Amino acid sequence: MLDKAYFRLYRDRMKTLTITDAKKHLGRWLDAASRGEDIGIVCGANIIALRKVEVESTDYAQREYGAPPEQVAALEKATDRRYRTLKRSGNLVTVTAEQLRKR
DSSP states (O other): OHHHHHHHHHHHHSEEEOHHHHHHTHHHHHHHHHTTOOEEEEETTEEEEEOOOOOOHHHHHHHHHOOOHHHHHHHHHHHHHHHHHHHHHTOOOOOOHHHHHHO
């Protein structure tokens, strides 16, 4: 009985979906999650939450590629040099996050 009450409370605070519905309308649910809505997908006895996470480039390189801190630092320096060169030459185009979303 407690499990049902707990599940009902959890469901009221989070939009829960079947895997089929999540697949069918994945873009809609990802957009909702990116706006901060609580979205969960029921997978067997578990509910898997969709949540937006901030990813920093150094964190990403280390987690996804196993890059050691020295390589990340070298890449950061090289990227900074390239950025300054492009900025000085006038070939750097600044685009806001909102402009990227519209593309």
